[in-house]
Amino acid sequence: xxxxxxxxxxxxxxxxxxxxxxxxxxxxxxxxxxxxxxxxxxxxxxxxxxxxxxxxxxxxxxxxxxxxxxxxxxxxxxxxxxxxxxxxxxxxxxxxxxxxxxxxxxxxxxxxxxxxxxxxxxxxxxxxxxxxxxxxxxxxxxxxxxxxxxxxxxxxxxxxxxxxxxxxxxxxxxxxxxxxxxxxxxxxxxxxxxxxxxxxxxxxxxxxxxxxxxxxxxxxxxxxxxxxxxxxxxxxxxxxxxxxxxxxxxxxxxxxxxxxxxxxxxxxxxxxxxxxxxxxxxxxxxxxxxxxxxxxxxxxxxxxxxxxxxxxxxxxxxxxxxxxxxxxxxxxxxxxxxxxxxxxxxxxxxxxxxxxxxxxxxxxxxxxxxxxxxxxxxxxxxxxxxxxxxxxxxxxxxxxxxxxxxxxxxxxxxxxxxxxxxxxxxxxxxxxxxxxxxxxxxxxxxxxxxxxxxxxxxxxxxxxxxxxxxxxxxxxxxxxxxxxxxxxxxxxxxxxxxxxxxxxxxxxxxxxxxxxxxxxxxxxxxxxxxxxxxxxxxxxxxxxxxxxxxxxxxxxxxxxxxxxxxxxxxxxxxxxxxxxxxxxxxxxxxxxxxxxxxxxxxxxxxxxxxxxxxxxxxx
Amino acid sequence: xxxxxxxxxxxxxxxxxxxxxxxxxxxxxxxxxxxxxxxxxxxxxxxxxxxxxxxxxxxxxxxxxxxxxxxxxxxxxxxxxxxxxxxxxxxxxxxxxxxxxxxxxxxxxxxxxxxxxxxxxxxxxxxxxxxxxxxxxxxxxxxxxxxxxxxxxxxxxxxxxxxxxxxxxxxxxxxxxxxxxxxxxxxxxxxxxxxxxxxxxxxxxxxxxxxxxxxxxxxxxxxxxxxxxxxxxxxxxxxxxxxxxxxxxxxxxxxxxxxxxxxxxxxxxxxxxxxxxxxxxxxxxxxxxxxxxxxxxxxxxxxxxxxxxxxxxxxxxxxxxxxxxxxxxxxxxxxxxxxxxxxxxxxxxx
Ligand SMILES: Cc1ncc(C[n+]2csc(CCOP(=O)(O)OP(=O)(O)O)c2C)c(N)n1
Ligand code: SF4
Numbered sequence: 001x002x003x004x005x006x007x008x009x010x011x012x013x014x015x016x017x018x019x020x021x022x023x024x025x026x027x028x029x030x031x032x033x034x035x036x037x038x039x040x041x042x043x044x045x046x047x048x049x050x051x052x053x054x055x056x057x058x059x060x061x062x063x064x065x066x067x068x069x070x071x072x073x074x075x076x077x078x079x080x081x082x083x084x085x086x087x088x089x090x091x092x093x094x095x096x097x098x099x100x101x102x103x104x105x106x107x108x109x110x111x112x113x114x115x116x117x118x119x120x121x122x123x124x125x126x127x128x129x130x131x132x133x134x135x136x137x138x139x140x141x142x143x144x145x146x147x148x149x150x151x152x153x154x155x156x157x158x159x160x161x162x163x164x165x166x167x168x169x170x171x172x173x174x175x176x177x178x179x180x181x182x183x184x185x186x187x188x189x190x191x192x193x194x195x196x197x198x199x200x201x202x203x204x205x206x207x208x209x210x211x212x213x214x215x216x217x218x219x220x221x222x223x224x225x226x227x228x229x230x231x232x233x234x235x236x237x238x239x240x241x242x243x244x245x246x247x248x249x250x251x252x253x254x255x256x257x258x259x260x261x262x263x264x265x266x267x268x269x270x271x272x273x274x275x276x277x278x279x280x281x282x283x284x285x286x287x288x289x290x291x292x293x294x295x296x297x298x299x300x301x302x303x304x305x306x307x308x309x310x311x312x313x314x315x316x317x318x319x320x321x322x323x324x325x326x327x328x329x330x331x332x333x334x335x336x337x338x339x340x341x342x343x344x345x346x347x348x349x350x351x352x353x354x355x356x357x358x359x360x361x362x363x364x365x366x367x368x369x370x371x372x373x374x375x376x377x378x379x380x381x382x383x384x385x386x387x388x389x390x391x392x393x394x395x396x397x398x399x400x401x402x403x404x405x406x407x408x409x410x411x412x413x414x415x416x417x418x419x420x421x422x423x424x425x426x427x428x429x430x431x432x433x434x435x436x437x438x439x440x441x442x443x444x445x446x447x448x449x450x451x452x453x454x455x456x457x458x459x460x461x462x463x464x465x466x467x468x469x470x471x472x473x474x475x476x477x478x479x480x481x482x483x484x485x486x487x488x489x490x491x492x493x494x495x496x497x498x499x500x501x502x503x504x505x506x507x508x509x510x511x512x513x514x515x516x517x518x519x520x521x522x523x524x525x526x527x528x529x530x531x532x533x534x535x536x537x538x539x540x541x542x543x544x545x546x547x548x549x550x551x552x553x554x555x556x557x558x559x560x561x562x563x564x565x566x567x568x569x570x571x572x573x574x575x576x577x578x579x580x581x582x583x584x585x586x587x588x589x590x591x592x593x594x595x596x597x598x599x600x601x602x603x604x605x606x607x608x609x610x611x612x613x614x615x616x617x618x619x
Numbered sequence: 620x621x622x623x624x625x626x627x628x629x630x631x632x633x634x635x636x637x638x639x640x641x642x643x644x645x646x647x648x649x650x651x652x653x654x655x656x657x658x659x660x661x662x663x664x665x666x667x668x669x670x671x672x673x674x675x676x677x678x679x680x681x682x683x684x685x686x687x688x689x690x691x692x693x694x695x696x697x698x699x700x701x702x703x704x705x706x707x708x709x710x711x712x713x714x715x716x717x718x719x720x721x722x723x724x725x726x727x728x729x730x731x732x733x734x735x736x737x738x739x740x741x742x743x744x745x746x747x748x749x750x751x752x753x754x755x756x757x758x759x760x761x762x763x764x765x766x767x768x769x770x771x772x773x774x775x776x777x778x779x780x781x782x783x784x785x786x787x788x789x790x791x792x793x794x795x796x797x798x799x800x801x802x803x804x805x806x807x808x809x810x811x812x813x814x815x816x817x818x819x820x821x822x823x824x825x826x827x828x829x830x831x832x833x834x835x836x837x838x839x840x841x842x843x844x845x846x847x848x849x850x851x852x853x854x855x856x857x858x859x860x861x862x863x864x865x866x867x868x869x870x871x872x873x874x875x876x877x878x879x880x881x882x883x884x885x886x887x888x889x890x891x892x893x894x895x896x897x898x899x900x901x902x903x904x905x906x907x908x909x910x911x912x913x914x915x916x917x918x919x920x921x922x923x924x925x926x927x928x929x930x931x932x933x934x935x936x937x938x939x940x941x942x943x944x945x946x947x948x949x950x951x952x953x954x955x956x957x958x959x960x961x962x963x964x965x966x967x968x969x
Contacts, residue, residue, distance in 0.1 A: 047969075048969075220965075220969075221969075222965050222968035222969055223968055223969070224968045228968075232961075232964060235956065236955055236956065236961070237955075238949070238950075238951065238954035238955060240717075240718070240946035240947070240949060240954065241714060241717045241718060241946060243710075243713075243714065260964075264956045264960065265954070267942050267943075267953070270942065270943060271940075272940050272941060272942045272943060273939065273940050273941055273942060274941075274942045274946065274949050274953050274954060275941070275946070276717040276936075276939055276941050276946060277939070278713065278717070278747075278935075278939075280710065280743075281739055281740065281742075281743040282739065284707060284710070284739075284740070285707070285709070285710040285713075285739070285740055285743065286710075287710075288703070288704075288707045288709075288710025288711050288713070288714065288740070289710045289711070289713045289714035289717065290714060291703075291711060291714060292681075292701070292703075292710065292711035292712060292713060292714025292715035292716075292717075292718070293714035293715060293717055293718040293946075293947075294714070294718075295701060295711070295714075295715060295718075296679070296714070296715040296718035296719050296722075296947055297718055297719065297947035297948075298714075298717065298718030298719070298946050298947040300714060300717075300718070314704050315704060315707070318703065318704055408962075408965040409961055409964065409965055410958070410961070411955075411957065411958045411961045412958070413957055413958050415951075416951060417950075417951055449699075450699075450719075450947065451676070451679045451698075451699035451715070451719070451722055452676055452677055452679070452699070452719065452721070452722050453676065454676060455674055455675075455676050455697070456676075456697060458676075459675070459676060459696070459697050459698055459699050459700075460699065460700075461691070461692055461699075461700040461701075461702065462699070462700065462701045462702065463700075463701075463702040464702070464703070464704065465702065472647075473692065
């Protein structure tokens with residue numbers, strides 16, 4: 001035991017019981033030092049022990065050298081949102097040491113590299129210190145400088161395994177899987193784990209009062225990031241054209257699509273690919289390609305973030321007006337402009353809902369889990385073609401780039417793609433005159449044809465300029481208005497096709513309600529439990545799509561007050577609801593979070609209870 | 620409106636191999652100014668498509684925004700058309716082509732549409748060697764917004780109000796060669812004998828085919844002192860060669876003087892037969908093409924005709940190794956990996 005290490009016994013009785021499968025560990029690392037895979041190993045081992053776990057990368061917009069944090073919440077109750085208060089901090093970044101030491105909750109632990117004596121300024125009386133001479137151990141055991149850096153991370157994982165009682169076998173299995181085909185690397189990694197583990201066993205009392213115990217809570221759940229789920233969803237939905245321009249946090253959507261398509265979309269006889277993926281020159285071109293492909297009958301998509309959506313605005317308006325299917329996955333980040341590009345937010349709602357000049361409205365879907373990312377991506381291609389319009393999936397950095405425990409992805413092999421109202425050559429034969437913008441079925445959705453279908457029938461001129469039912473240019477105001485009204489009828493039809501909201505109760509039980517969407521879901525669900533424990537019950541609804549359907553309207557209208565939880569400054573969802581449902585904005589009370597980190601249950605409970613309590617006092 | 624089309628057509632109009640008369644290739648009536656160069660180019664498109672025996676529905680017309688970009692409405696009414704947004708026809712054409720490689724993609728743009736707002740997309744569609752025809756109807760000005768100078772207006776050229784353009788002009792043809800375009804030609808809207816065979820060859824070319832057509836704007840840029848006026852262009856045009864497009868299997872009948880004839884074989888067995896008028900120029904050599912353009916410019920001439928061509932070219936689909944079946948014709952069976960594979964994918968995330 002290093003001299004400056006305080007004993008870890010008898011410091012904080014309060015964690016004793018609740019510390020089992022219930023704690024937050026934060027790793028303070030330096031960007032680009034290989035810590036990511038070690039940290040992932042730690043998370044995955046806990047996941048494999050059947051315990052709900054939720055990791056969050058808190059990283060800077062930088063490639064190498066700046067501080068980066070990885071926060072892991074372990075929650076037996078299955079709370080997957082972020083929680084404030086750090087129980088144990090792994091401090092291996094001298095640059096952020098001061099702030100890291102301060103961030104540990106009173107009674108918590110700090111694991112640090114004790115190769116050098118810890119400066120007096122980092123000593124707090126109310127926390128426990130666990131010194132492991134990481135650097136010395138690396139220098140003694142490895143000669144290669146790169147190995148010395150990499151194994152430092154694995155050694156602390158070994159130390160944590162001992163402290164938290166993580167099953168060593170799980171770590172070994174994970175390493176076996178990770179280094180499949182490169183088996184030579186396995187023994188050195190195992191050795192590093194053991195170095196850490198042995199050091200703890202020799203020098204400290206272990207395991208801690210905070211620790212894990214194997215459970216069987218997760219069943220067949222998976223641990224996946226939302227962007228991978230979107231990418232896989234696009235493969236399953238039959239997307240054949242992807243055009244994109246790199247931007248964090250959306251890049252890994254297309255990368256996942258590319259990876260899976262590389263094996264799953266190869267024609268077995270010719271070796272050629274049933275997919276076209278183009279890295280465009282910018283987002284203007286990316287959406288243009290998607291629209292060109294959609295017009296020509298391919299399922300096409302792009303993925304971007306706020307700045308990209310801004311550039312795509314004009315084209316989105318064209319696609320709305322010319323009625324061309326397109327799928328856009330918007331992985332939201334903290335704006336405006338570059339904002340904090342590596343932090344999360346739900347702040348593109350207004351820009352996406354009304355993207356473009358003129359009277360435009362777009363269909364939005366709000367996934368909140370990786371499974372929903374998969375399902376909604378797959379569904380969006382059906383919706384885009386059924387409704388002949390862009391569909392925007394509103395995910396965010398937290399969902400997209402962090403791993404989440406999720407239901408496994410599912411696909412029904414009987415499922416057929418819904419290609420919408422497309423006329424074949426035979427259909428055209430039976431028609432006197434084809435009218436591209438004719439509302440034949442009285443649902444606002446006209447029929448379309450792909451180029452090249454029929455030698456004499458079905459051709460039309462697509463344009464953003466006003467035209468009549470036969471796509472013939474006209475500036476007749478009545479014709480323009482008729483067409484705009486038909487588009488509104490289509491919007492009404494969309495309400496029955498888009499995803500239904502999730503109601504948390506069959507009948508209203510409270511005069512107040514809470515409304516939320518996307519990644520706030522995790523923390524709202526936890527907040528509701530916490531409030532229930534305090535005797536406050538509140539009705540809840542989760543929005544999954546825009547346009548809002550009747551259920552959303554009824555929910556709001558049948559409650560006195562509705563708390564609207566969102567992760568942006570301007571209460572964008574509240575505005576959208578007020579505008580679209582003609583609801584008195586005073587009835588909607590915002591609970592907002594916009595510091596770039598995921599919203600927490602604690603914050604939600606505080607805001608709601610303060611509001612409720614205040615009002616009681618006023619009465 | 621430039622002309623009123625007679626309703627009555629002579630019953631004995633000649634038909635092409637498909638049995639269509641030339642009027643089958645027309646579009647709706649033009650709403651451009653009478654005498655606009657763009658209308659003559661439309662007429663050449665109609666003639667070229669008729670002579671090439673193209674099934675109109677197997678061709679897709681795409682354009683940006685401008686007077687020029689309106690023209691796809693005025694030719695090939697049996698083709699699908701897409702009048703997109705200003706400067707971004709190349710991306711729409713790229714997406715369309717990716718979806719179905721089996722159609723002919725015929726793009727129309729203006730000099731404003733291409734050389735300013737659309738420069739980025741123009742440059743990149745060339746880099747990717749998309750299999751398409753890209754025609755710029757180049758009048759040195761913005762017609763539709765009433766005559767502002769465009770980026771192809773020559774330095775020193777005078778506009779209608781007498782102002783002299785102080786900026787360098789962008790030479791689209793040499794830029795296209797520089798960027799790796801595999802078919803680059805230049806022509807004049809008033810010269811159908813040259814433009815029609817060029818268009819036919821461009822359509823047959825299996826990669827990116829660019830034709831920069833000087834197309835005077837009678838309303839805003841046809842004044843004395845403009846280097847894109849009818850008079851100026853007629854006086855300064857200098858052709859690289861005369862050109863004949865000889866379709867597959869046709870015997871070559873034209874004969875030219877010894878040593879000046881060059882036949883370029885196209886991928887489908889057709890030929891381009893050139894009767895070269897300029898000695899130092901070789902249509903298969905990039906460097907000589909750029910030199911020829913530059914020396915013509917120094918002499919104040921506008922070089923027209925085929926400038927450069929690389930008949931052995933690999934288009935975007937070959938580069939990305941996409942399937943032989945057009946992507947828009949694939950179904951669940953080819954596209955969806957199914958639930959068994961999804962179970963394996965899930966297993967990798969446990
Ligand atoms: C984003 C955008 N900016 C500006 C315009 C206005 N605008 C329409 S046509 C045009 C210029 C067209 O010039 P050119 O491409 O040379 O075609 P021309 O009319 O000369 O044939 C402009 C600036 C527009 N339609 N869209
Ligand atoms: S303004 Fe110029 S370019 Fe436009 S139609 Fe008239 S003549 Fe043609």
